[in-house]
Amino acid sequence: MSQKFYFVARMPDEPGALHRAAEIVRRFQGNINRIHYDRRIDPNTVFFEVTLANREAYEKVKQGLKALGYLQETLEPIGFLKFNVYLPHKPGALFEFLNYITEARANIAFLDFDDQGPHPDRLTVSLTVEKSALIDKLLNRLKSRYRLEILDYDTRGDYLDNTVFYLRFAQRLREIIGEAEDEFLLRLLADINHIVQELTNLRQDPHEVFRCIIETGQRLKETTGPNFYVDVQKFSFDGFELFCFQLPYGGNVFLLSSADETIMIDTGFGLYHEDLLRVFQHYGLGDLNRLSKIFITHADADHAGAAGFFNVPAYLHKGTKEIIQKANRAYGSRVEGSILEEVYTKLINLFSRFTPPEKVELFPQEVLGLREIFPVIMRFNFAGYEFEVLESLGGHLYGQVFFFCEKAGLLFTGDSLLNLKSFTPERLEFAKLAKILMTSVNVDSEIATKERLALLKLAEQTDAKLKIQGRRCLICGGHGAVSVLKSGELEATGKIEHFGFN
Known part of the structure; x- marks a missing residue:
């Protein structure tokens, strides 16, 4: 075969x-x-x-x-050297100098010499050397023969030109993900090149694509540890408290905490896990020893990516499990063959330390009824409140679910209904990176619009009932602030506290 x-x-x-x-x-x-x-x-x-x-x-x-001599099997760091060399003004001087360059297997990126200029004996040279160790050897040989002025000396590749673009790009990837085998990076470069090819055919600037990839990884890495922060909202109900933690980038994490147990809805990116535990301690939630269950709305890394760090069952749709196994967010949708979706999934999983759940409980597939246009596939109880699991139609992602509690007036909408106006400029820019790399964050935009309207209608109906009691329906989107409806639009509600370790 x-x-x-x-x-x-x-x-x-x-x-x-x-x-x-x-x-x-x-x-x-x-x-x-x-x-x-x-x-x-x-x-x-x-x-x-x-x-x-x-x-x-x-x-x-x-x-x-x-x-x-064509096969590329290694990604050894490339060195860059720029210097002035003063050559004797005699026939064959340049030829003799170039012998040293050839022996070092260096590539000339730039030469500048003019005997009619202000420095008739000075040659300016830029070199790239595939084996960085050879730079010192070359310099020692040249110093013994010529007067030199070193202008730039770089073994990291920051000054390399586009003659070695992919090698330089691989080095920048290493800085984000840590040391990786050359074979792994070459495979990753091949995947990245595939989406560059696709997006170039869609008239996207290839250098903009590379920029978005690196910026995605860098932004995630730069917002961990001392630079980590969250925006926190807290709401009290009869018998439990609801916390919403907006992480620096990616999806929200929700904790519902009662005297007896704590449940989590979505987990955020895996690389934020340790920082988030410190935030839980600050807000009196301890080490989550009362955490009994995790409920996951969908398979994207910013919603399911830390589930494997917790020793509790994670409840999810079979479609979510399949997407995680396939490492392709387009799986189960009409764009299943999209290379953009597949490679983006690999990249974001890699950058964000995606750690899938080990203890998995699948939501049942039997339809118990309808809530608006959404099948109700499960009900569960928490602190005396009944929650419904609503199956999406697959507009954002196959297998996405919503959680609805009519009594408490809570609607968890995953990524199908968001208050974009509550995004900080930084979060909005990060969200745009994914859209550039995939052209759309929804696998079916037409269905996604239909779902959004149905969720708004459900929230509006629930709100109308609760207003009689002086309460509101809280819309808990997968990103952005917990909100209420005002004239058909989402408006952030309650106090939002910004907390960081700096």
């Missing part, structure tokens, strides 16, 4: 290079399913996905590319 394999090739920017690589694939009866090369990004790197008969054929193609 044929298999699909990927290759990352680093080729000379010269006529016939790509043709030679394609000939090797043809020689072993390979079929190229995808190829992407864009000199605007990196003039030397080409990505292939190839269908081959078996792994033996794959190894032969690898060896063929390796023999040409």
Whole structure:
């Protein structure tokens, strides 16, 4: 049975290079399913996905590319060196100097010399060296022969030009996710290149795509530890308290705490877990030793990503379990084949330390009734209140559910109904990054609109009943502030306390 394999090739920017690589694939009866090369990004790197008969054929193609010097198997940090060198004004001086550069296997990125200029004996040189250890050796040899002035010396890759764009990008990924094997990073680069190809075809600037990927990872990493903060709302009911914790980025975490037990609705990103535990301590919730259950609205990493850190059952829809297993948020939807959704899922799971639940309890599939357009698939009790689990129609994500308690006037809407006006500018910018990388955060925008209108109608009907008692229906969105309806719009309600460790 044929298999699909990927290759990352680093080729000379010269006529016939790509043709030679394609000939090797043809020689072993390979079929190229995808190829992407864009000199605007990196003039030397080409990505292939190839269908081959078996792994033996794959190894032969690898060896063929390796023999040409094309196969990229490592991502060793690239060094950058910029300096002035003063050459004797005689025939062959430049040739002799370039011998040292060639022996060090350095690539020249920039040369500047003019014997009619103000410095007729000075040559300005920029080099990239694939083995950073060779930079010191090269410098020692040059210093013994020439007068040098070092302008820039960088072994991290901050000054590298686009001739080694993907290597530089891999180094920036390493800074976000920590040390990773080259094989893993090359596979990740191939996936990232695939969404760049898709979005470029949709007229998206490829460099904007790379920026969004790095910024997503950096923003998450930079808001942990001493830079972590939350916006907190607290509401009291007869028999329990409700806490809403808006994390720096991603989804909200809700805790419902009674004298007997605590339940959690959604968990936030996994990398915020330790910081969030400190916040719980501050608000008198202790180490959550009374936490009995976690209820998850949907499979996105900012809602389910920390569930595995808790030793309690996580209740979720079978669709949520399947999306987590497939690592593809488009699974079960009409856009299931979308490479944008699939690769975004991999990236955000990686950046956010996605830790799926180990103890899983699935919501039943039997329909107990309807609440508006949503099937009621389960009921559970907490602190003497009955909550309904409402199955979504799959507009935002297959398997998303909502939680509704008519008596308390609580409606947990996941990502189908949000108070965007309550987002801080930083949270709004972070949310836009996902939209750029996927074009839409909803897998079916038409159904998502239908669901939003139905949730608003349910909240409005509940509100009308509660107003007689002097109470309101609290809309607990997956992001943003807990809100109430005002003239058909969501308006933040109650006190919002900002808490941070700085």
